[in-house]
Amino acid sequence: MRLRSALSIRSLLLFFAAALIFILCVIPFASLIYRVVSADGDFSIAVFGDVIAAPAVRLAVVNTLKVCISITALSLIVAVPLAWLITRWDLPFASRARSWLSLPFAIPPYVGAIAWIYLANPSTGLFNNVLGAPIFNIYSVTGLIFVETSFLYTFVFLGVTSALDRMDSSFEEAARLSGASPWRVFRDITLPIIRPSLMSGGLLVFLAAVASFGVPALIGGPARIYLLTTQIYNFQRIGSMSGFLKAAALAILLMFVALFLLIASQIVISSKKMQTVSGKTARPSTFSLEKWKWPAFAVVAFFWCVVFVAPVTGILLSSLSRTQGDLALANFTLANWTRILFETDETVRAFRNSLLTAAGAATLASVVAIFVSYISVKTRLKGRAVFDLFSSLPYAIPGTVVALALIMSFSSSFLGVLPSLYNTLTLILIAYFVKYLSFSIKTMSDGYRQIDDVLAEAAHMSGANWSQTLVTIWIPLLMPALIASWFLVFMPALSEMTMTLLLTGPGLETIGTLTFQLQEYADASGGGASVLALIVIATVILINVIVKRVSRGKYGL
Amino acid sequence: MSTVEFSNVSKAFPGGAGKAVDDFNLKIASGEFVSFLGPSGCGKTTSLRMLAGLERNTSGRILIDGVVVAEPESRLFVPPEKRHVGMVFQSYAVWPHMSVFENVAYPLKISKRPKAEIAQRVTEMLAVVELSGLEQRMPSQLSGGQQQRVALARGLVMQPKVLLLDEPLSNLDAKLREKMRVDIRAIQQKLGLTVVYVTHDQVEANTMSDRIVIMRAGHIVQTGTPDEIRRAPVDAFVADFIR
Numbered sequence: 159m160r161l162r163s164a165l166s167i168r169s170l171l172l173f174f175a176a177a178l179i180f181i182l183c184v185i186p187f188a189s190l191i192y193r194v195v196s197a198d199g200d201f202s203i204a205v206f207g208d209v210i211a212a213p214a215v216r217l218a219v220v221n222t223l224k225v226c227i228s229i230t231a232l233s234l235i236v237a238v239p240l241a242w243l244i245t246r247w248d249l250p251f252a253s254r255a256r257s258w259l260s261l262p263f264a265i266p267p268y269v270g271a272i273a274w275i276y277l278a279n280p281s282t283g284l285f286n287n288v289l290g291a292p293i294f295n296i297y298s299v300t301g302l303i304f305v306e307t308s309f310l311y312t313f314v315f316l317g318v319t320s321a322l323d324r325m326d327s328s329f330e331e332a333a334r335l336s337g338a339s340p341w342r343v344f345r346d347i348t349l350p351i352i353r354p355s356l357m358s359g360g361l362l363v364f365l366a367a368v369a370s371f372g373v374p375a376l377i378g379g380p381a382r383i384y385l386l387t388t389q390i391y392n393f394q395r396i397g398s399m400s401g402f403l404k405a406a407a408l409a410i411l412l413m414f415v416a417l418f419l420l421i422a423s424q425i426v427i428s429s430k431k432m433q434t435v436s437g438k439t440a441r442p443s444t445f446s447l448e449k450w451k452w453p454a455f456a457v458v459a460f461f462w463c464v465v466f467v468a469p470v471t472g473i474l475l476s477s478l479s480r481t482q483g484d485l486a487l488a489n490f491t492l493a494n495w496t497r498i499l500f501e502t503d504e505t506v507r508a509f510r511n512s513l514l515t516a517a518g519a520a521t522l523a524s525v526v527a528i529f530v531s532y533i534s535v536k537t538r539l540k541g542r543a544v545f546d547l548f549s550s551l552p553y554a555i556p557g558t559v560v561a562l563a564l565i566m567s568f569s570s571s572f573l574g575v576l577p578s579l580y581n582t583l584t585l586i587l588i589a590y591f592v593k594y595l596s597f598s599i600k601t602m603s604d605g606y607r608q609i610d611d612v613l614a615e616a617a618h619m620s621g622a623n624w625s626q627t628l629v630t631i632w633i634p635l636l637m638p639a640l641i642a643s644w645f646l647v648f649m650p651a652l653s654e655m656t657m658t659l660l661l662t663g664p665g666l667e668t669i670g671t672l673t674f675q676l677q678e679y680a681d682a683s684g685g686g687a688s689v690l691a692l693i694v695i696a697t698v699i700l701i702n703v704i705v706k707r708v709s710r711g712k713y714g715l
Numbered sequence: 716m717s718t719v720e721f722s723n724v725s726k727a728f729p730g731g732a733g734k735a736v737d738d739f740n741l742k743i744a745s746g747e748f749v750s751f752l753g754p755s756g757c758g759k760t761t762s763l764r765m766l767a768g769l770e771r772n773t774s775g776r777i778l779i780d781g782v783v784v785a786e787p788e789s790r791l792f793v794p795p796e797k798r799h800v801g802m803v804f805q806s807y808a809v810w811p812h813m814s815v816f817e818n819v820a821y822p823l824k825i826s827k828r829p830k831a832e833i834a835q836r837v838t839e840m841l842a843v844v845e846l847s848g849l850e851q852r853m854p855s856q857l858s859g860g861q862q863q864r865v866a867l868a869r870g871l872v873m874q875p876k877v878l879l880l881d882e883p884l885s886n887l888d889a890k891l892r893e894k895m896r897v898d899i900r901a902i903q904q905k906l907g908l909t910v911v912y913v914t915h916d917q918v919e920a921n922t923m924s925d926r927i928v929i930m931r932a933g934h935i936v937q938t939g940t941p942d943e944i945r946r947a948p949v950d951a952f953v954a955d956f957i958r
């Protein structure tokens with residue numbers, strides 16, 4: 159009798175988690191497609207043709223390809239040598255350099271855009287002022303590629319360093335003993351073996367670049383350089399139904415491109431996968447830099463200054479400057495801080511809204527992940543792989559598309575049950591949940607995998623039912639994973655900009671949308687956006703430190 | 716063929732407690748088969764890797780063929796790619812993206828030998844390790860024992876001064892292990908190789924070696940032929956270990 163009731167609680171909770179994922183992660187996209195193809199009463203895919211035919215869209219496609227391919231190539235070119243240098247040579251402070259260079263991964267790229275606009279805009283940019291001539295113009299394709307790369311290279315850097323760590327070091331040692339120079343070892347052995355990580359790193363960069371919105375909007379906008387995401391935003395902002403349909407049609411195309419790339423690459427990568435990871439990971443013997451030790455260190459340090467120190471310093475100066483780009487002592491003031499923090503109603507609302515929605519999404523995602531990860535790791539339930547797939551779908555889809563899909567599904571009353579969620583914090587919370595759920599599931603699945611089943615079995619033996627086992631055994635043991643999972647959703651949600659800009663409305667400011675608004679028009683010459691950006695950076699770094707602590711170095715930077 | 720000499724060699728890992736290898740002294744004659752024998756963690760691998768140049772000794776000096784290859788006191792260090800030693804790893808380290816032929820040919824390709832010579836030498840070497848006919852196979856299509864033989868052929872193809880083997884048989888099943896013991900010893904005798912062989916298995920050490928170096932906690936406890944050690948172990952540890 160007890161067994162039956164236990165089973166039914168378990169099935170009920172599992173069913174609920176599954177239904178939630180289906181409703182939030184799958185139906186919106188299906189309904190986005192349905193609404194677009196059936197817009198004029200009957201099914202027609204003509205709308206896609208019309209959208210593609212528009213010259214502005216054509217230009218956006220060309221720009222997107224040009225920019226994203228450049229970003230991907232540049233990221234590979236800078237990140238692979240850095241990863242190799244740090245993991246295989248006797249670089250001074252190598253392990254510290256590794257965390258320094260990973261830092262930009264945690265910071266939203268729009269923060270970098272704000273910083274580089276302060277440093278290198280053509281009229282009042284600090285560098286141009288100091289040099290006395292308008293040499294740098296961040297409002298350009300080059301500027302856009304530069305700023306995006308300075309963040310996205312971390313995708314390749316993190317993936318490749320971890321592949322190099324995991325690689326059986328005797329492959330390379332055998333090559334050295336065969337007489338190969340460091341360069342030959344790299345070219346003949348290391349590179350071919352890490353190629354799958356290289357390709358997936360490159361793909362992640364490309365997808366992230368295609369999906370990026372903040373940087374193209376802030377840097378491309380003033381130069382009238384539009385990418386697909388910013389073009390979708392333009393259509394949506396027209397405010398009419400036809401504008402919305404155009405935005406949605408373009409979004410669907412973007413979604414399919416992203417999914418196609420992801421699936422195609424998965425096939426290519428898995429076909430190339432080789433067994434190269436040995437159980438034992440000895441510290442590999444490093445190459446000796448000899449007299450190049452300090453020059454190499456200087457190069458790494460300089461690179462770090464470009465991608466991290468310069469933008470953070472820029473943001474700090476900007477937030478303290480009365481007139482942007484002026485270094486005169488009299489120009490420095492705390493006025494921006496007091497204005498933004500204490501004299502602007504929106505700021506308080508933005509912080510409250512961001513905290514509420516990010517914490518809500520993080521909590522919901524972690525709770526759902528407790529069940530979904532349980533299913534995928536600890537049961538042999540048929541079709542459990544589908545959960546993983548469905549929940550990771552929205553992460554692969556550009557945020558712009560996710561937001562439009564949610565608007566489409568939830569703006570009229572959903573299935574006749576829920577009231578309309580358009581222009582509510584709830585919809586923003588749902589967007590964060592949907593977008594970042596896969597972080598939670600991945601973290602919790604890792605957590606479950608590390609816990610031996612016998613612990614739960616022992617609890618069953620002592621008479622505990624399923625829910626008692628969950629509460630008394632699994633959850634306490636999973637606490638570090640649970641905390642990491644919570645923060646891994648909370649952190650990106652707190653400063654999210656792309657989706658929120660489409661979902662926001664009066665009174666629904668968040669840190670991301672307020673920053674955008676201040677930078678774009680409300681406080682364009684005032685450095686107000688920099689105040690918020692600096693707070694975002696500080697928060698992100700703080701959270702990373704916490705996550706690293708609680709997960710004992712497994713998560714966080 | 717070549718001699719090897721360790722003279723007062725020590726190794727302390729940064730952050731490690733104590734020395735992994737402490738005051739290691741040993742002379743190996745040309746054509747000699749010497750085994751380092753001892754329990755796990757006693758410093759066998761570290762000693763071998765210092766000889767290969769994969770690890771740097773923190774003091775003392777190492778000579779190959781009478782030439783100093785590592786002496787931290789005089790900041791002298793010859794990197795592994797310039798030491799002309801062959802090595803067979805416990806994990807075999809057969810490169811997964813290269814065929815059997817390409818694996819074995821690699822050291823020759825690096826030293827820019829002519830194509831015809833490479834083909835001939837690889838064929839010869841594969842015959843020695845009994846892998847003729849498998850030239851075009853990829854490592855994923857080979858058994859553990861066959862991969863082991865590829866690694867051996869690759870280590871030997873350059874006619875190295877010394878061949879180093881680190882527990883090469885520990886991943887093989889018992890039967891294959893026995894056959895490989897005999898084969899490795901036969902190849903060593905045939906080619907007159909100087910071999911340093913690391914193992915924690917006293918049977919391997921006893922049956923293959925000219926001389927055994929017994930180690931414990933980074934120190935050499937006893938050196939001698941298998942017979943000498945069996946007849947006169949210096950202490951209870953050795954007696955117990957060699958039994």
Ligand SMILES: Nc1ncnc2c1ncn2[C@@H]1O[C@H](COP(=O)(O)OP(=O)(O)O)[C@@H](O)[C@H]1O
Pocket residue numbers: 440441728729731735753754755756757758759760761762
């Ligand atoms: N890379 C390393 N860093 C720190 N300590 C190490 C490293 N490699 C080996 N050691 C330590 O040195 C000692 C000897 O190790 P090793 O030579 O591998 O022993 P064996 O091969 O005899 O099992 C051990 O105590 C081991 O923990």
Ligand SMILES: [Mg+2]
Pocket residue numbers: 756759760761882
């Ligand atoms: Mg060992």
